[in-house]
Amino acid sequence: MKIIEYLINNYFAATILVVIATAFAMIMSANVSGTFNKYNRIKSRRGCPAHKIARQILDSNGLYNIEVTRVGGNLTDHYDPKNHIIALSDSVYDSVSIAAIGVTAHECGHAVQHSMGYVPIRIRNAIFPVVNIASRSWFWLFLLGMLFSFPFLTEVGIVFFALAVVFQIITLPVEFDASRRAMGTISAQNLLDDSEMKGARKTLSAAAMTYVAGLMVSIAQLIRLLASSNRRR
Numbered sequence: 001m002k003i004i005e006y007l008i009n010n011y012f013a014a015t016i017l018v019v020i021a022t023a024f025a026m027i028m029s030a031n032v033s034g035t036f037n038k039y040n041r042i043k044s045r046r047g048c049p050a051h052k053i054a055r056q057i058l059d060s061n062g063l064y065n066i067e068v069t070r071v072g073g074n075l076t077d078h079y080d081p082k083n084h085i086i087a088l089s090d091s092v093y094d095s096v097s098i099a100a101i102g103v104t105a106h107e108c109g110h111a112v113q114h115s116m117g118y119v120p121i122r123i124r125n126a127i128f129p130v131v132n133i134a135s136r137s138w139f140w141l142f143l144l145g146m147l148f149s150f151p152f153l154t155e156v157g158i159v160f161f162a163l164a165v166v167f168q169i170i171t172l173p174v175e176f177d178a179s180r181r182a183m184g185t186i187s188a189q190n191l192l193d194d195s196e197m198k199g200a201r202k203t204l205s206a207a208a209m210t211y212v213a214g215l216m217v218s219i220a221q222l223i224r225l226l227a228s229s230n231r232r233r
């Protein structure tokens with residue numbers, strides 16, 4: 001707590017913290033691409049394409065209503081709960097690689113979370129409308145408060161930013177749980193053998209680290225906002 005107190009009262013140190021966190025996030029982002037590319041070159045022995053694996057996992061969970069589609073781009077794979085779609089990227093959809101199967105099982109994990117009403121997802125859905133408004137408006141409130149020396153506005157801006165940070169915190173268990181479910185499914189349905197599972201796990205861990213790094217950047221930014229409003233006083 002002493003260190004946070006120090007940072008809040010030292011704008012320069014808080015700025016350095018933001019720079020360090022951002023550099024860490026960039027490294028983690030490069031790491032996920034590198035790990036994915038490495039294991040996307042290794043074909044699984046079973047040789048079943050990712051979109052068929054997705055269908056198999058969904059059906060085994062009774063999720064017949066969820067469609068598996070293709071989406072452009074790289075590492076753009078996601079689950080769309082509104083339209084009940086698992087979207088697999090071009091590099092995953094037809095792939096039989098260890099990485100593609102890991103990513104596919106992870107996205108199916110999100111579909112299962114939604115279908116069973118996983119608590120952190122329900123919390124996230126409940127606070128989303130507020131967080132959405134807060135994350136669009138915090139900067140303007142903060143800026144106006146600083147420009148016109150109106151500390152109340154600045155403080156509301158900072159609280160709004162903190163709400164977005166809370167949302168990022170709740171996203172962490174959602175992501176870790178989807179990967180845990182993915183590895184469980186891969187093992188239970190024999191989608192990969194033991195040595196192949198290592199590669200899938202590394203791919204999913206690298207992806208999870210980008211969420212951790214993103215949260216660290218936001219926390220550093222929050223500290224810096226507090227430091228800059230303190231400096232004005």
Ligand SMILES: [Zn+2]
Pocket residue numbers: 106110175178
């Ligand atoms: Zn995810």
